[in-house]
Amino acid sequence: MEHESDHISDVGSTFDFKGFVLKVFSYWQLILLSVAISLGVAYYNNVRKLPVYRLGNMISIKDDQNPFFTSNTSLTFNWGGTSDKVNTAMTILTSRSHNEEVVERLQYYIGYQKDGEYQRVNAYGQTPFKLIADTSANQAQGKTFTVEFKDPHTFTLSTTFQGGSVGVMNYGTKERGSVVVEEGEFSREYKLGQPINLPFFNGVLEPTNMEPVPGQPFYLQFKHFDGVVGRFKGISVNAQSRGASVLNLALTGDNKAEIVDYLNGSVRVLSENMLERKNLFATKTIRFIDSSLAVKSMELQNVEDELNLFRNQNAIVDISAESSQLNSKLLTLDVRKEDITRQLAYYETLEDYLQTRNDYSNVPAPSVAGINEGSIVSGVGRIITLAEERRKYQYSLQENSPVFADIDRQINAVKSILLENMTSSKELLRKELQDINRNIAVAETEIRKLPQEEQDLLKIQRKYSLSEKTYNLFLEKRSEAGLVKAANVSDVMVIDMAKDTGGGQIGPNTQLNYVMALMVGGVIPLTFVFLLVFLNTNVHNAQEVTRLSPIPILGMIGKSRMDTNLAVFNKPKSAIAEGFRGLRSSLQFMYKKQGVTGSKALLITSSVSGEGKTFCAMNLATVFALSEKKTVLVGADLRKPKIFDDFGINNDVGMTNYLIGQESLDSIIQNSMVPHLDVITAGPIPPNPSELLMNEQMETLMAELKERYDYIVMDTPPVGVVADALNLVKYADATLYLIRQDYTKRGMLDVINEKYAKGEVKNISFVLNHFVHRAKYGYGYGYGYGYGYGYSYGRYGTGYHEKGPTTGIKKWWREMKRNFE
Known part of the structure; x- marks a missing residue:
């Protein structure tokens, strides 16, 4: 056990x-x-x-030094080296600010479409016109306009407005708004090249080299600016190899002409901006020199007027040789003093910038003040370059980005060194200035010995010569800065321009x-x-039963499609009838093996109602009777009697009447239309069916039935619902437990398994009822187990049974239906 x-x-x-x-x-x-x-x-x-294309171009970020740059040149550029420029270029190409500028220049916020085979397709570069939008006026954002040509020069611009207003955007200022429009259809004729000025559409359609086809529509749409920029920010930028200065750019899209123009336009904008940043130092210096020249020019003019006025009012025209010598000496000292003063003033201004300001882009070149010290010149150039780089990143990165911290760290490092160098330089200049002032004082003492008129003339000439020298110096610096700027070239060199060579499709x-x-x-x-x-917990096939329980399977009964439960009696040659005959043979073999002789009692039960107990009991009793054995079918289900309807008998008197002593055995036995088969119905439903089945009258009934009949077949209630069937097991020589295919739950077998393990039920076997063979249940025909009869007949018979449909649409339909039942 x-x-x-x-x-x-x-x-x-x-x-x-x-x-x-x-x-x-x-x-x-x-x-x-x-x-x-x-x-x-x-x-x-x-x-x-739609096809998806991927095209690319190739550029190089080189480090071209200005051909006019020498150690004596007053302006310094190209700081940072190639690797720094490559990393900067890679970042800029994918930045929002850079792509915004490219989209603005190319006006890629204008969408061109035409009708394709299945849908509208991108028609960029495939239209007989190009829209030049007015960036200072409003455009209807997201609205589709239809352009349809009437002749090679005239077209109709049309759209439909729903509602009283439409959203507009000024692509120059990026301001959004709305304008009131008239609801309904809008349509107006224009000519190519004619300005279009509407509250919601402003621009001009310029002709291209394509010839328009009258009646062919094209579609225009002003797109969301930030959405377009976001799409093109996905441009791929990769270095040719680690540490190399060659960059490969690639872009994916559905229009090759659009991709080509954008890639080349992006490189063009990068090249121009890098050249502009390269010239930034010179540009700022030229601007500073121009403003200084204006001041010095006015100063020189005033001194010249003063000199002419003095000569007209005095008899003296020129100075003596002695005065000329003193004047030459003083001029040299004055020029040097002016130079030192200018350098000290520049140092003070630069120190103020470094200590109090964050924007260093307006600092002019140190050489403008005559400072040619390499450490000072390179330091200022480095700071300005880093400051400009930081300003550019502000448009594409957040302020807390690590890039800004790195740039600030570099600026502070250069600033610290620069301030130290400036301190030592200022100290040397101040000492030199003291010496010059002493020499000037000595020379001025000698001048005071000259006549008064000659002293006055010498004083004016001295002032004029100094202004002239300073003016000429600024002119020289202005010319030098302009020459350097003009000779500068961009560090971006195009190796391969983007081009449609016929391939590039990737999807x-x-x-x-x-x-x-x-x-x-x-x-x-x-x-x-x-x-x-x-998820289906129903029992599907015999193999499942063998896995779920140690109780053997005695046989299988096919699915009956008859309207009556008397399948064996009505169609004795059917596969159902053969199934019950096989079950009868298996029972006889089991009785013989157990040594049961004489009358044999069979109890039929199941887990729950609806599993075919009554059906199997009636048909088993029928096959026993058809073998000319005296058989009685006992309706032991006192709670839900069923067996009387199919036999055409009544249920007025039955087991209940006998068990309570109202009727005798002869009075409750009813004959059926099946020869040798008698039926005892359940009778009226009693209030205490379990107690009735346990009393002595039940033992008496079974003893009398065994004396009269060869086979006693008992139809009992389900054991999973009530315990009535267990009270009758002791009277049975064999017990059949019905499992209905696709109906009985697997968990329901736990009850009978437990009772079998405890020995409460013996000589019990399973019968798989309502069996329909399908491969989806996992097993083929001819399955047998233990004493079981192998259900190996075809569904519609094999010549031994009644025929079903075998050909045509009906057969096909039945096969399909069977597979999905």
């Missing part, structure tokens, strides 16, 4: 992989249909999907779509079958 308990506890622990595979194959129609639908969807998508990947369709088409039915297996 302990061994049997262990067996029961292990039941159901093994997954029936073979049954699962066979069940999957049984749904081949569903799998085929699912795959066909998936492939159809894939084909539909493939033919409707759609039709083969991948078909592979994915096959996978999806197969996974869906497999998932369905998987869920069907693991």
